[in-house]
Amino acid sequence: MRPPTPGKRTGRPRSTDADRAILDAARAALVELGWSGLSMGDVAARAGVAKTTVYRRWANKSDLVVDAVTALLDDQLELPDLGSLRADIEGVVQHFAALLGHPEAKTGLMAIIAEATRDDALRSRIRHAIVDRQKRLVIEGRTRAQHRGELPPDNGAHPGPQVDLIFDTIAGAVVHRTLVSGEPIDAAWAHRFTELLLDGLLAFPGTAGPGMPSPPSVRGADPSSNAGRA
Amino acid sequence: MRPPTPGKRTGRPRSTDADRAILDAARAALVELGWSGLSMGDVAARAGVAKTTVYRRWANKSDLVVDAVTALLDDQLELPDLGSLRADIEGVVQHFAALLGHPEAKTGLMAIIAEATRDDALRSRIRHAIVDRQKRLVIEGRTRAQHRGELPPDNGAHPGPQVDLIFDTIAGAVVHRTLVSGEPIDAAWAHRFTELLLDGLLAFPGTAGPGMPSPPSVRGADPSSNAGRA
Amino acid sequence: MRPPTPGKRTGRPRSTDADRAILDAARAALVELGWSGLSMGDVAARAGVAKTTVYRRWANKSDLVVDAVTALLDDQLELPDLGSLRADIEGVVQHFAALLGHPEAKTGLMAIIAEATRDDALRSRIRHAIVDRQKRLVIEGRTRAQHRGELPPDNGAHPGPQVDLIFDTIAGAVVHRTLVSGEPIDAAWAHRFTELLLDGLLAFPGTAGPGMPSPPSVRGADPSSNAGRA
Amino acid sequence: MRPPTPGKRTGRPRSTDADRAILDAARAALVELGWSGLSMGDVAARAGVAKTTVYRRWANKSDLVVDAVTALLDDQLELPDLGSLRADIEGVVQHFAALLGHPEAKTGLMAIIAEATRDDALRSRIRHAIVDRQKRLVIEGRTRAQHRGELPPDNGAHPGPQVDLIFDTIAGAVVHRTLVSGEPIDAAWAHRFTELLLDGLLAFPGTAGPGMPSPPSVRGADPSSNAGRA
DNA sequence: ATCTAATCGAGACGGTACGTCCTGTCTTGCA
DNA sequence: TGCAAGACAGGACGTACCGTCTCGATTAGAT
Incomplete structure (x- = not known):
């Protein structure tokens, strides 16, 4: 949504309905068809809008999709x-x-x-x-x-x-x-990942099965895992 | 490279030269033009091969690029x-x-x-x-x-x-x-990431600036990994 | 040149320059290459027009050539x-x-x-x-x-x-x-054919060789048509 | 059916079954699809024969169709x-x-x-x-x-x-x-055309309606139709 | 009874055109 | 000026045939 640009104020103002309709249409098309399947003409048609109206707001596919996704x-x-x-x-x-x-x-x-x-x-x-x-x-x-x-x-x-x-x-x-x-x-993966991130690999060497979390180690003070290290 | 698979033995066999030439061409085109710029016709031309010969092996761009990348x-x-x-x-x-x-x-x-x-x-x-x-x-x-x-x-x-x-x-x-x-x-990022992974965030107080390695971590006393560092 | 016909009045009107250029190009291509050698893409190129522009007016080769010939x-x-x-x-x-x-x-x-x-x-x-x-x-x-x-x-x-x-x-x-x-x-054939058509085979004993006009037929005593003959 | 050519007599002889099957198939395909729709591959398939077998006998579509039609x-x-x-x-x-x-x-x-x-x-x-x-x-x-x-x-x-x-x-x-x-x-047209051909246009100036043949004129001796002529 | 050379089926090959689709620009007329 | 409609040049798509080629497997006639 760039070129509504600078100071000018004259003429018919852009329809904000169109803005929304286009972004919604782009999002829907993206889900159904993916990036490569999405076409500007199709987005315009879904939004009930002329192609011109889309291009007046977004110069190309990338710009439109980035805005839709963000x-x-x-x-x-x-x-x-x-x-x-x-x-x-x-x-x-x-x-x-x-x-x-x-x-x-x-x-x-x-x-x-x-x-x-x-x-x-x-x-x-x-x-x-x-x-x-x-x-x-x-x-x-x-x-x-x-x-x-x-x-x-x-x-x-x-x-x-x-x-x-x-x-x-x-x-x-x-x-x-x-x-x-x-x-x-799932929750189990999130838990194990957090454990790994906070405590480190050396602190929980594969003792955790899925859904079977290791006891919360405080600062990884697990002597057994340090055994083989200098 | 799917449809040749059925056990058939008849007809002229597919050219293995063409296989290679196409994959090489696809790789090269991918580098120069990227995914969206890569066209099947261009790949065929680079490989010195007819478009048909490409489509006989890979039904579409995705299939071809997957094989080329793997x-x-x-x-x-x-x-x-x-x-x-x-x-x-x-x-x-x-x-x-x-x-x-x-x-x-x-x-x-x-x-x-x-x-x-x-x-x-x-x-x-x-x-x-x-x-x-x-x-x-x-x-x-x-x-x-x-x-x-x-x-x-x-x-x-x-x-x-x-x-x-x-x-x-x-x-x-x-x-x-x-x-x-x-x-x-770079090497510094790789080192810091490894430290995080092995020792955990709680052992890793984020004191390192870029290009300004953290002091040897309490537990990572591995001589070889410290070789290039202070 | 069919589909523009419905009474619609909206959108950019079709270029009449393109109409003419395409028909002219088709005619020229037909002379040079014949029916089977004529290709829509080539006609478009000769007319300095995109293939789409041709297909928008004529759905296929037959339609285009019929219009060009008529x-x-x-x-x-x-x-x-x-x-x-x-x-x-x-x-x-x-x-x-x-x-x-x-x-x-x-x-x-x-x-x-x-x-x-x-x-x-x-x-x-x-x-x-x-x-x-x-x-x-x-x-x-x-x-x-x-x-x-x-x-x-x-x-x-x-x-x-x-x-x-x-x-x-x-x-x-x-x-x-x-x-x-x-x-x-040639003129001789045209004359003999006209004689046959007007007078009939039974009045027309086939004595004429090529370039060797038949004697003035009994009933075809038309001065103007005999002008160039002996 | 040309190149079975000259004196040579060795090797496996051509199958005459194939000859017939191909011509029959070409005829059938011609009726269904017309000249431009007829393809050599399709003819071969209809005849239960390899494309090679067709091309060995007829060098191209024209040759094949001419033989089929004649x-x-x-x-x-x-x-x-x-x-x-x-x-x-x-x-x-x-x-x-x-x-x-x-x-x-x-x-x-x-x-x-x-x-x-x-x-x-x-x-x-x-x-x-x-x-x-x-x-x-x-x-x-x-x-x-x-x-x-x-x-x-x-x-x-x-x-x-x-x-x-x-x-x-x-x-x-x-x-x-x-x-x-x-x-x-139909029979009426054939009759009227024959009358025209034998007697000439001047002998029967449109007195015949369809299916209502004029009486057989012998050598077109109809005075009234000759009225206006020298 | 072998040899041998042309045949057969199958189908891959390099090409060319097809007719469709999409892009991004443009030209209308209406609001 | 915005907008809907749609024409425009350009270019890739994936398909269909063309006529040629390479395979392995027959098949008769000549040896």
């Missing part, structure tokens, strides 16, 4: 305080997983990410519209944990890289399991 | 023994990151994954051709670490879920950072 | 008064023969007629666009001859069958000699 | 003596019309004639295989009429042009009425 995600960005870092992470994992369970989010996200691998402008748009936005969840959770005393306060170093690392790890795992491995994410 | 990954599956679990993980992370640095792998992988979000057959094809194959790396590294005594032996529980979790975590983080966040993976 | 014939429909029935017939025979001498008319006509042998819609289209139109020549010549007193006036019977018979005989002989027998039509 | 006509060439020139002509007209009533003859003939308008080799093949063969009918009828005294004997001049003219007139009228005008040929 609008979808914007409604979902919340991180309720569940009382502990561990619970917060489990919560966000399940929340994100639930979001990716919706076919429109799933298809749309992957489609624009794929397209972005060869389109720098699209990539940076995704970065700003999606990644940076979601990163606030990590920052917020981190700050909250620091206030609770679960994590030490910032020691003066820039926390960005740390935040990025954790964001990529959490989001990556969820996305990969859902979209690449193609397995669903 | 063949690409098959050449890359190695996990040299670097002497410790920590080093092995850092190694595989960097190895996988390097692979995703190649535009052909990057574009091709994401494209077929995106396409797979709405194509069950393609999804299971990806699972078998790529995911399951790569999972062996995790299993191999795990077994090696158990022999070294870094990890306890299997305690009778089925190790699958554990392997899956670790695989999704490693592959997911690498893929997400590379393709979604759009940041490169 | 437009060609429409320019040619004249029957100058040569002073006598005999001269008028000789004139129209030579005129029609000259028309069939043009490769575009020759190829186009036969092609659509052949196609029409298995396409009822096309057949009736040809009937209306070509046959009925040309029949007026016979009617006009007949009326003229009646005014001159060469033929008796209509005796109350419907003249249709008579007109049809004469039309099929004249047109059939010209077409057959030109396209089936593959021999050219 | 074989069809060869069975039909007879001119029974009906006792008078008039009856013989009426007989051959109706006979030829009946032949063109068969869709396979109709479609096949027109198709190859149309193709011949731009293929000299095909044209001369048609001339020899069809036209020249049928011309014998005219020659035979003429000779017979001369023996009966209905026509004068040859006066030394070469009779070819006369034969050609009559052949083109008869065949042309029948073909044109059937295929171009698209009207059927």
Whole structure:
């Protein structure tokens, strides 16, 4: 939705009904047909709008779909305080997983990410519209944990890289399991993943079966797992 | 490459030269033009082959690109023994990151994954051709670490879920950072990620800035992995 | 040129330049390449027009060629008064023969007629666009001859069958000699044919060799038609 | 059916069953699909034969169809003596019309004639295989009429042009009425056409209605129709 | 009784055109 | 000026045939 552009104010104003109808139509088409099956003409027809009206707002497929998808995600960005870092992470994992369970989010996200691998402008748009936005969840959770005393306060170093690392790890795992491995994410998986993230691999060497969580280790103080190490 | 399979023995056999030429051409076209720019006619022309000859083997773009990309990954599956679990993980992370640095792998992988979000057959094809194959790396590294005594032996529980979790975590983080966040993976990131994975977030207070490695972590006293560091 | 017809008035109107360019290109292509060599894509290219633009107007090759050929014939429909029935017939025979001498008319006509042998819609289209139109020549010549007193006036019977018979005989002989027998039509043939048609076989003892005109037939004492002969 | 060619006698002989099956299949396909719809592969499939087997006998579609059609006509060439020139002509007209009533003859003939308008080799093949063969009918009828005294004997001049003219007139009228005008040929039309051909237009100026034949005029001795002439 | 060479079926091959679909731009007339 | 409608140039799609080619398996006649 770019070129309604600058100061000008004359002529017939754009229909906001059309805006909504087009985004809704795009979302619906994306679910049914996928990125490559989605056509601008079809979106216009679904929205009951002329093709011109679509192109007047979005210059091409990418732009339209990015807006359609991000609008979808914007409604979902919340991180309720569940009382502990561990619970917060489990919560966000399940929340994100639930979001990716919706076919429109799933298809749309992957489609624009794929397209972005060869389109720098699209990539940076995704970065700003999606990644940076979601990163606030990590920052917020981190700050909250620091206030609770679960994590030490910032020691003066820039926390960005740390935040990025954790964001990529959490989001990556969820996305990969859902979209690449193609397995669903349930409470048990969320629990085990949180355990791994907080305590580390060396702290729970495969003793956990599915749905059979290991006892919460505090800072991984499990002597047996340290046995073979210097 | 499906329909030649039925046991028939009659007629002129398919040219294996054509097989190779087409896959090579598809790979090259993928790098230059990306998924959406790749056209079957162009691939045929590059391969010096008629369009018919391509369609006789692969029914559509997805099928062709999946085969082209998996063949690409098959050449890359190695996990040299670097002497410790920590080093092995850092190694595989960097190895996988390097692979995703190649535009052909990057574009091709994401494209077929995106396409797979709405194509069950393609999804299971990806699972078998790529995911399951790569999972062996995790299993191999795990077994090696158990022999070294870094990890306890299997305690009778089925190790699958554990392997899956670790695989999704490693592959997911690498893929997400590379393709979604759009940041490169260097030695420092690989090191910090490995530290997080092995020791856990609670043991890892995020004091490291970029290019400014964290102090040797309390428990990661592995000489080989510290070799290049202060 | 069918589907624009419904009374609609909206949208961008079709380019009449394109109409003309396409028909001209089709005519030219027909001459150079013949029916089977003519391709829609090539016609579009010659007309400097997209293939879509051709298909929007004509659904297939037959339709396009029919229109191209009939437009060609429409320019040619004249029957100058040569002073006598005999001269008028000789004139129209030579005129029609000259028309069939043009490769575009020759190829186009036969092609659509052949196609029409298995396409009822096309057949009736040809009937209306070509046959009925040309029949007026016979009617006009007949009326003229009646005014001159060469033929008796209509005796109350419907003249249709008579007109049809004469039309099929004249047109059939010209077409057959030109396209089936593959021999050219010159002044001598036109003269002998007219003699046969007017006087009948029994009055016409076949003494004429080629270029060796028969002696003035007993009953065909028409000065104008004998002008160029011994 | 050309290249079984010269002296050689060794190897497996060609199957005559295949010859017949192919021609029959070609005939059937021609009726159903027309020239342009007929494909060599389809003919082979209908004949239960490999494409190679067809191409080994006929180099292309034209050759095959010409042979298929001429074989069809060869069975039909007879001119029974009906006792008078008039009856013989009426007989051959109706006979030829009946032949063109068969869709396979109709479609096949027109198709190859149309193709011949731009293929000299095909044209001369048609001339020899069809036209020249049928011309014998005219020659035979003429000779017979001369023996009966209905026509004068040859006066030394070469009779070819006369034969050609009559052949083109008869065949042309029948073909044109059937295929171009698209009207059927019944006994009444055959009678009226014969009358025109034998007596001439000036002898029966439209006094005949359909199915209401004029009395047989002998040498067109109708004074009233000659009124306006010198 | 073998040898041998042309036949047969099957179907892959390089090409060419097909007719459809979509893209992004443009040209109308109405509001 | 916005908008619905739809024409426009361009280009890829996946299909269908063409006429050629390579296979392995017959099949007769010549040896």
